[in-house]
Amino acid sequence: MKKLKKEHLRILFGGLTESHRVIGPKIEGGVVVLAEIAVHDIPAGFEDRQMAGSYRLVTGERPEIFSFSAGPDSFKRFLHPPVSEMFAFKSSRTAIAITAPDCQGKPLAFIGVRACDIAALKLYDKVFLGGAEKDQCYESRRKDSLVIALDCSYPGDNCFCHAMGTGPSVMDGFDIALVELDASFLLEAGTIAGQRLLDVLSLEEVTEGDMKERSSRTERCLGMMKKSIRTEDLPGLIYRSLDHPRWMDIAERDLECGNCTQVCPTCFCHSHYDFVRLAGISPRAREVSGTRVRKWDSCFSRNFARVHGGNFRPSRRARYRQWMSHKLAYTFEQFGLPGCVGCGRCITWCPAGIDITREVEALRDVR
Amino acid sequence: MYDKSVPFDAKVKWTKKETRDTFTCALKINNRDIQKAYRFLPGQFNMLYVPGIGEAPISISSSPLDHDLMHTVRVAGDVTTALSNLRAGDMIGMRGPFGRGWPLEEAEDLDLLIVAGGLGIAPLRSVARHVLKTHAAKKRDAHQRRMLLYGAKTPKDIVFRDEFPRYRDIFEVFLTVDRADPEEYWRGEAGLVTKLFDRITFDPRCTLVFVCGPEIMMQNSGRELILRGVPEERIFLSMERNMNCGIGMCGHCFFGPKFVCKDGPVFRFSEIEGLMGIKEL
Structure with missing residues (x-):
């Protein structure tokens, strides 16, 4: 040094x-x-x-x-x-070029x-x-x-x-x-x-x-440092609390803006879209060109878990639970690392002021 | 190997209408090198890409031993509608194969019970065809039993209806429909596919079970089979989620802590039973 x-x-x-x-x-x-x-x-x-x-x-x-x-x-x-x-494409009925x-x-x-x-x-x-x-x-x-x-x-x-x-x-x-x-x-x-x-x-x-x-x-x-989370058996707490009534309480305050996912340094979810250029479209020959892009997405968005004919997480309660459970429990199983690093950004940038540390305390409360 | 995040082009060899809303299309990978490197297992899926419209995860419905690489699709959204308009000779994009397939190696010396609901038959058809092909190659073990239970909405919705006579050579096949149209001749069962468990006799201690269908049907089948004595490690389900990247990066397919796209789509029932009862996970 x-x-x-x-x-x-x-x-x-x-x-x-x-x-x-x-x-x-x-x-x-x-x-x-x-x-x-x-x-x-x-x-x-x-x-x-x-x-x-x-x-x-x-x-x-x-x-x-x-x-x-x-x-x-x-x-x-x-x-x-x-x-x-992700790539640019130019395609017709019989050929696709990807760069x-x-x-x-x-x-x-x-x-x-x-x-x-x-x-x-x-x-x-x-x-x-x-x-x-x-x-x-x-x-x-x-x-x-x-x-x-x-x-x-x-x-x-x-x-x-x-x-x-x-x-x-x-x-x-x-x-x-x-x-x-x-x-x-x-x-x-x-x-x-x-x-x-x-x-x-x-x-x-x-x-x-x-x-x-x-x-x-x-x-x-x-x-x-003013805030803290009691971390003993945190993943266990989350897995046991997946049906906790507190999620409903959070859902009533949650605005689903997705700010927390945008500022969270560990949130990595994204979606892929085709951005199609208007020039040179020919429906008959199926000629079309454009780019495929990757955009940040948020598990709070309504269509995040949608598939044809159904949505796996239609309720706000489930979407909030997904986010917080991923941060505090799932990442340990997925990557062996915490999904919450304690930066507090999600607390500051939440327009409803939802505080992850207080919500964990609430989950610890015996029903 | 090739990059699985970028589609390669695949040519439509032929398409076939299966039912009023499903069809099968056979694809041929254009690039020679990728074609050689491309290997899949029954139960895996590909992302089919129509440029300008988007991608959809589609299970492979043919066996690795089949000459053609087939996908069976239900028309449900923009991408599947675009796929349904394809004609022989058209070019589309494809990425894959993705995920974990059915554990066929475990089926080597066990009885096999296949339970399918609706279009859930697609990834299991891959297994059925595989068993048909490999069976021809090796001498049949007289004690090994193979059963196929399939439930559809109505007789008209039975996918691969013309193929069941062939499966009957090796499988004991039972079909059921939720609702039989009285106008139409139907001699199979009516009711849920779980009802068919009463129609078959099998030894739960030496049976391997593959289930694919709507989540509630898989959950009920799993529980019913456990009650009948099948160990939960021998029951496999193929889960459905919103698969977007296929390589465990985009987060859309989370089922609790599982990435359905790479940890699944085929899961051992014992791995996920605890998660299945939780609503909207």
């Missing part, structure tokens, strides 16, 4: 921008989002006030550069874009990835690369990407990563890990690619005082 003076962060950025698109936090529309940024875009000094169903950005007193917590965006917007082309898109762009470097999102990234890798079939576009984007992780100095008001065992400190799954101290950053390389980036920086040795400061910061962050 080495130390970098805060003002030298731009040198790290400079090294990155040559070869990568640097994706990091930036203010847009009063919200910290992820976008391609330069070092001065980082909204240093801003603080976010989050509540169930509320997010406000204020200028605060915190001295850190990364003084804010995670906004609605996560890496998934870039590695698994909301809309992406695969080029998903090789400038490689991505994610800066300031929190521990919760690293846990989510691990799940994503299992979904898209862990099976017999791999998602080739995800693979090419992921393989060249750099993850520059960051220990949280402050938790968001809806965070509960300590309960899910994912944060607030980054343990693994990074190329470079950053820890922000008062005057400097601690840096640790996790991969050879990360080490290469560190080699060109003028780094200092870490002192015992720095390590002390680091652990006291982690302690402080943990102490500030």
